Amino acid sequence: MKEKKLYIILFVFPLILIVAGLVVSPFSELFQGLSAIITAPSLLLTDYLGVGGLGATLVNAGLCGLVSALLVYFNKLDVNGPFIAAVYTVVGFAFFGKNIANIWPIFIGVWFYARYHKTEFRNYLLVGLFGTTLSPLISFLTFGSGLPFLYSVPLGIFSGVVAGFVLPPLASHMLRFHDGYNIYNVGFTGGMIGSFLSALFRSFDFTIETASILSDDHSFFMGVLLNIFFLALIFAGLFFSKDNFSGFVDSMRSIHKSSGRLISDFVRIGGFNATIFNMGILGILSSFFVVLLNGSFNGPVVGGILTVVGFAAFGKHLRNCIPILVGVVIAAFLKIWDAGTTSVVIAGLFGTTLAPVAGQYGFKAGVLAGFFHLSIVMNVIVLHGGVNLYNNGFAGGFVASFLVPLIDALKKQED
Amino acid sequence: MRYEVKKITKMIDEVTNYFLFNYRCKTKIEVIPEKSGYTINFFFEGLELEEKEMKKLLEIMGSGRDPSLANYYWQLTGEIENDNELYLIAMMCDDVKIEQQKKGLSIMLSRKSLDVKK
Numbered sequence: 001m002k003e004k005k006l007y008i009i010l011f012v013f014p015l016i017l018i019v020a021g022l023v024v025s026p027f028s029e030l031f032q033g034l035s036a037i038i039t040a041p042s043l044l045l046t047d048y049l050g051v052g053g054l055g056a057t058l059v060n061a062g063l064c065g066l067v068s069a070l071l072v073y074f075n076k077l078d079v080n081g082p083f084i085a086a087v088y089t090v091v092g093f094a095f096f097g098k099n100i101a102n103i104w105p106i107f108i109g110v111w112f113y114a115r116y117h118k119t120e121f122r123n124y125l126l127v128g129l130f131g132t133t134l135s136p137l138i139s140f141l142t143f144g145s146g147l148p149f150l151y152s153v154p155l156g157i158f159s160g161v162v163a164g165f166v167l168p169p170l171a172s173h174m175l176r177f178h179d180g181y182n183i184y185n186v187g188f189t190g191g192m193i194g195s196f197l198s199a200l201f202r203s204f205d206f207t208i209e210t211a212s213i214l215s216d217d218h219s220f221f222m223g224v225l226l227n228i229f230f231l232a233l234i235f236a237g238l239f240f241s242k243d244n245f246s247g248f249v250d251s252m253r254s255i256h257k258s259s260g261r262l263i264s265d266f267v268r269i270g271g272f273n274a275t276i277f278n279m280g281i282l283g284i285l286s287s288f289f290v291v292l293l294n295g296s297f298n299g300p301v302v303g304g305i306l307t308v309v310g311f312a313a314f315g316k317h318l319r320n321c322i323p324i325l326v327g328v329v330i331a332a333f334l335k336i337w338d339a340g341t342t343s344v345v346i347a348g349l350f351g352t353t354l355a356p357v358a359g360q361y362g363f364k365a366g367v368l369a370g371f372f373h374l375s376i377v378m379n380v381i382v383l384h385g386g387v388n389l390y391n392n393g394f395a396g397g398f399v400a401s402f403l404v405p406l407i408d409a410l411k412k413q414e415d
Numbered sequence: 416m417r418y419e420v421k422k423i424t425k426m427i428d429e430v431t432n433y434f435l436f437n438y439r440c441k442t443k444i445e446v447i448p449e450k451s452g453y454t455i456n457f458f459f460e461g462l463e464l465e466e467k468e469m470k471k472l473l474e475i476m477g478s479g480r481d482p483s484l485a486n487y488y489w490q491l492t493g494e495i496e497n498d499n500e501l502y503l504i505a506m507m508c509d510d511v512k513i514e515q516q517k518k519g520l521s522i523m524l525s526r527k528s529l530d531v532k533k
Contacts, residue, residue, distance in 0.1 A: 078483075119482075127487055172487050176490055179491070263503060
């Protein structure tokens with residue numbers, strides 16, 4: 001989609017967040033909060049709502065989203081499903097790990113990779129945007145390693161640039177591991193890079209351990225703000241389709257027919273109006289899931305919801321997401337974890353990275369994928385120590401690569 | 416460009432897989448290396464697509480080259496038997512010609528080695 005007006009979907013939500021942040025907090029608190037966010041080690045799970053307060057977190061998320069949208073705009077890239085997913089993922093994770101300072105070294109690393117191959121940065125920007133999953137690596141080494149700033153600042157930036165540089169070839173290669181059935185492929189790649197680098201740093205006596213800073217203080221506000229936006233998306237999708245409603249229904253059918261396996265660009269498959277409608281619907285579903293499990297709209301949960309909404313333009317819809325959520329809920333009630341905890345709630349939301357398994361192989365396969373996912377995601381985080389924000393994408397890669405060949409083989413036997 | 420030969424072989428893999436899986440027809444493939452890139456000619460003997468199928472194929476294959484996605488996702492081509500990545504193939508090509516002939520269906524894919532968006 002080349003129409004410039006479509007950029008509104010990338011810019012509008014970051015701008016809403018910035019305005020909301022400026023309204024709810026006085027300037028002095030904002031700067032204090034932003035400073036606290038930028039200097040936090042930011043390892044999983046660091047809820048910026050608890051670190052910097054509501055206003056600063058909203059402004060940080062808005063700024064990160066704005067930077068991402070501007071990069072897409074100035075690189076003259078089309079507004080399609082992958083880029084909508086990437087921008088919303090950056091915004092979502094800017095509630096718990098990405099900030100306006102720690103995303104840059106990754107972009108610079110990706111830029112160097114493009115220059116190295118004498119090609120344009122725009123050709124790798126998508127990996128760069130998703131690649132900010134490794135932003136905590138920069139924050140941790142700079143502010144959490146215990147080294148003097150003289151060493152920690154260059155070390156943090158250098159590590160981020162290296163991570164960005166190695167991401168494009170690795171991300172492309174890792175696709176073959178799960179054949180596109182794990183939508184958060186860069187999460188899987190980031191998990192590999194994070195595990196590799198964490199092991200290296202640990203062998204030099206660095207202690208890299210996960211964090212658990214969570215704040216439920218702004219749950220109601222965040223829940224209301226998000227759902228107003230989701231309702232607006234639904235109404236906008238319907239309103240712009242009012243002259244061709246049967247076409248809109250056909251578009252929604254086309255979207256729901258898609259398995260969601262990479263690369264399922266819903267803007268191409270169903271058009272822009274059906275895509276934003278789908279984004280709104282999945283936003284409401286995600287919020288309902290949180291309320292159903294008695295969870296809280298804290299930073300990681302907000303991030304999870306926004307990521308689902310972003311990927312509702314790039315692979316996720318009701319038919320392939322619900323089975324995963326059901327699988328995670330069943331697992332939570334049968335296994336050792338409490339269903340209402342943030343870890344379980346986000347495992348469900350981000351577990352929809354496996355939506356293509358349900359989309360391709362049906363409801364039961366999706367439930368099975370969700371059931372396994374909860375166990376795997378709770379165990380793989382120790383490998384990278386929380387430097388890879390897309391821990392569910394890391395886990396999803398293992399689940400998909402384990403389950404899909406088995407399901408496929410059994411299905412073939414039935415044939 | 417790196418992996419250029421690999422990309423060409425995966426494109427052949429994907430297109431061949433799609434037509435063999437869905438239509439199981441005799442297939443002729445010709446690969447022509449050129450100074451600026453490659454041209455691949457497919458001929459599916461005896462295959463006659465219905466108007467609806469042809470329209471869908473033309474739509475999928477008409478997206479134009481887009482290195483911003485193809486540079487990342489190209490490794491997915493030719494990997495899955497019961498699903499297709501023809502849209503991705505279109506994003507890897509500078510020119511695509513699809514023609515229904517009397518004796519079968521012909522497809523020509525042309526790819527320059529440079530990453531220039533069309």
